[in-house]
Amino acid sequence: MITGKCWVASDYVMAYDIIIQQFWTSPIDKEENSKWVMAGVDESFNKENGFKDNGYTFIVAAHNFAGGGKSIEHVIAGLMGAGIQAVFADSFARLQFRNAINYGLPFVTSKDIAKGCETGDELQYDPSTGTIKNLTKGTEFQSLPAAPFIAEVAEAGGLMNFVRNKIAAGEPIG
Amino acid sequence: MGMTITEKIMANNSGREKVVPGELVWVDVHTVMTMDYLGKQCFNKFRSLGKTEVFDKDRVICVSDHLVPPPNQKFATMLNEWRAVVREHDITHFYDLGRQGIAHQIMVEQGHVLPGKISIGTDSHANTYGAVGAVGNAVGVTDAAVAMATGKAWFRVPEAVKFHITGEWQPWVMAKDLSLHIMGMMHWNGHLIYKTLEYCGPAIEALDMAGRMTLCNMTVDLGAKNGIVAPDKVTAAYLKPVAKGDWEPLQSDPDANYEAVYEVDVSKVVPTIAKPHKLDDTVPVAEIEGTPFNKAFVGTCTNGRIEDLAIMAKILEGKRIHRDVNMIVVPASQDVYLQAIKKGYLTTLIEAGAAIDTPSCAACAGIHTGVAGDGDIVLSAGNRNMRGRMGSKEAEIYLTSPAVVAASVLTGKITDPRNL
Numbered sequence: 099m100i101t102g103k104c105w106v107a108s109d110y111v112m113a114y115d116i117i118i119q120q121f122w123t124s125p126i127d128k129e130e131n132s133k134w135v136m137a138g139v140d141e142s143f144n145k146e147n148g149f150k151d152n153g154y155t156f157i158v159a160a161h162n163f164a165g166g167g168k169s170i171e172h173v174i175a176g177l178m179g180a181g182i183q184a185v186f187a188d189s190f191a192r193l194q195f196r197n198a199i200n201y202g203l204p205f206v207t208s209k210d211i212a213k214g215c216e217t218g219d220e221l222q223y224d225p226s227t228g229t230i231k232n233l234t235k236g237t238e239f240q241s242l243p244a245a246p247f248i249a250e251v252a253e254a255g256g257l258m259n260f261v262r263n264k265i266a267a268g269e270p271i272g
Numbered sequence: 273m274g275m276t277i278t279e280k281i282m283a284n285n286s287g288r289e290k291v292v293p294g295e296l297v298w299v300d301v302h303t304v305m306t307m308d309y310l311g312k313q314c315f316n317k318f319r320s321l322g323k324t325e326v327f328d329k330d331r332v333i334c335v336s337d338h339l340v341p342p343p344n345q346k347f348a349t350m351l352n353e354w355r356a357v358v359r360e361h362d363i364t365h366f367y368d369l370g371r372q373g374i375a376h377q378i379m380v381e382q383g384h385v386l387p388g389k390i391s392i393g394t395d396s397h398a399n400t401y402g403a404v405g406a407v408g409n410a411v412g413v414t415d416a417a418v419a420m421a422t423g424k425a426w427f428r429v430p431e432a433v434k435f436h437i438t439g440e441w442q443p444w445v446m447a448k449d450l451s452l453h454i455m456g457m458m459h460w461n462g463h464l465i466y467k468t469l470e471y472c473g474p475a476i477e478a479l480d481m482a483g484r485m486t487l488c489n490m491t492v493d494l495g496a497k498n499g500i501v502a503p504d505k506v507t508a509a510y511l512k513p514v515a516k517g518d519w520e521p522l523q524s525d526p527d528a529n530y531e532a533v534y535e536v537d538v539s540k541v542v543p544t545i546a547k548p549h550k551l552d553d554t555v556p557v558a559e560i561e562g563t564p565f566n567k568a569f570v571g572t573c574t575n576g577r578i579e580d581l582a583i584m585a586k587i588l589e590g591k592r593i594h595r596d597v598n599m600i601v602v603p604a605s606q607d608v609y610l611q612a613i614k615k616g617y618l619t620t621l622i623e624a625g626a627a628i629d630t631p632s633c634a635a636c637a638g639i640h641t642g643v644a645g646d647g648d649i650v651l652s653a654g655n656r657n658m659r660g661r662m663g664s665k666e667a668e669i670y671l672t673s674p675a676v677v678a679a680s681v682l683t684g685k686i687t688d689p690r691n692l
């Protein structure tokens with residue numbers, strides 16, 4: 099069970115605005131990438147730790163979260179470094195959806211959640227059942243539970259650990 | 273029920289008889305591509321898996337494209353570190369400055385992607401590889417590192433959407449116009465996310481490899497997982513001199529399942545353009561003819577091929593680019609560059625007043641040469657026009673075909689090439 103404050107994003111938040119151009123060539127590092135995460139999404143986030151200092155645990159978004167077709171993992175690393183533990187949206191762009199799975203950050207598909215939350219609301223997410231409660235408003239949303247492989251990767255702490263464990267154990271990965 | 277070509281490729285490369293959409297499978301990867309600004313991190317991650325040798329030195333392809341030649345010290349140092357790590361791992365195919373090109377162009381033109389196989393790359397336009405009938409997929413450095421170590425990657429088998437293209441290609445209409453037409457027709461609505469897009473029909477069979485690459489390239493911008501054209505005579509002829517490995521032809525079964533089928537009559541497709549900031553905000557060029565612009569850019573993994581330079585040379589032969597327009601042309605690879613010199617296209621373009629830049633991504637991603645500044649209105653044959661993509665957030669980018677760019681640089685205003 100994870101509990102914390104949410105930030106509600108608008109439609110079509112682009113991967114490029116989550117991590118702006120000047121940081122694409124930086125090393126992928128949760129701490130470093132989190133300092134300027136979301137810098138292009140909102141002027142108030144465009145300063146060091148501008149997003150991170152708000153202490154959000156969740157992001158609630160609508161369509162095509164992290165779209166625009168960038169494959170850089172800085173996006174996911176930056177969100178995680180900023181304390182984000184799950185993102186709920188109607189739909190996710192596929193490249194970042196994949197990266198999120200590989201990093202073990204739940205990108206959770208949940209229809210209409212964006213319409214039922216405001217920035218600052220306290221949410222509670224139960225990964226085992228997929229239930230998201232809005233404690234501030236007393237409402238509840240259901241999400242699609244993660245596929246077993248995705249849960250296994252998350253359990254291992256991401257794809258790198260998952261594969262590292264398999265290699266160390268001499269087991270085939272697939 | 274039969275299988276689509278993408279399903280067959282995923283089944284064949286995961287040792288299964290059959291796969292169905294939604295299934296998660298680990299597949300054997302034929303080639304893994306990484307490039308200058310992410311490559312070192314791929315190798316670092318790969319080593320952190322406890323490995324020192326990649327799964328196959330001939331099948332990890334390394335390319336310098338985003339940062340070459342380095343415009344500043346930061347990039348020069350990154351490139352040096354990149355070179356060191358590639359050499360340390362004794363990678364066979366390293367396309368560094370002097371042999372460089374945009375990675376996706378290199379992967380196809382050098383025969384590193386083959387029909388029926390799966391290739392991944394750490395850049396979003398790896399979808400381009402579908403042009404030869406491969407599954408080409410963009411991944412992050414984690415997936416690349418895992419594949420470098422194990423030769424494998426995980427995939428969710430995608431649902432399929434078919435684009436059946438009929439009719440005759442009209443003069444001056446290019447694959448880019450069809451691509452933008454489809455972009456406008458589908459109006460980004462989440463419908464194509466995670467899907468495989470299959471392009472088929474007589475107008476696709478009539479299309480050369482350059483056109484197929486343009487079409488598949490932009491499937492990532494439609495939100496799709498991959499785009500694919502089944503291999504045929506055109507594919508076989510293209511691959512014959514370059515293929516690095518054997519391949520077998522594969523087709524979708526006639527009774528394969530598609531979530532949707534769209535019919536497009538290409539005879540009705542006209543020169544098309546995407547207006548600034550949104551890729552799906554497309555209109556026929558004729559509707560906005562006369563709009564002024566000051567910069568022109570033709571290159572990128574979408575439209576930097578010899579066929580693109582040829583059509584521009586045809587339009588610009590013996591003419592002069594408008595005095596208020598700055599035009600940069602960037603061949604997609606050294607091979608394309610050399611061919612264009614030999615065929616005289618670059619002479620024609622230079623005589624017309626275009627600047628030629630060394631093969632690279634150049635201004636496309638806004639981090640290298642020729643970027644846009646405040647107030648620029650750019651007419652580009654690239655693939656993305658979001659605010660700030662080519663540099664300044666105060667610039668505007670129109671996306672269109674090389675033919676439209678060439679016709680327009682003569683007048684300094686957006687011009688339909690059919691009216692020349």
Ligand code: SF4
Pocket residue numbers: 374375376395397571572573574632633636637655
């Ligand atoms: S040309 Fe542009 S779209 Fe293609 S790989 Fe380079 S930066 Fe990306």
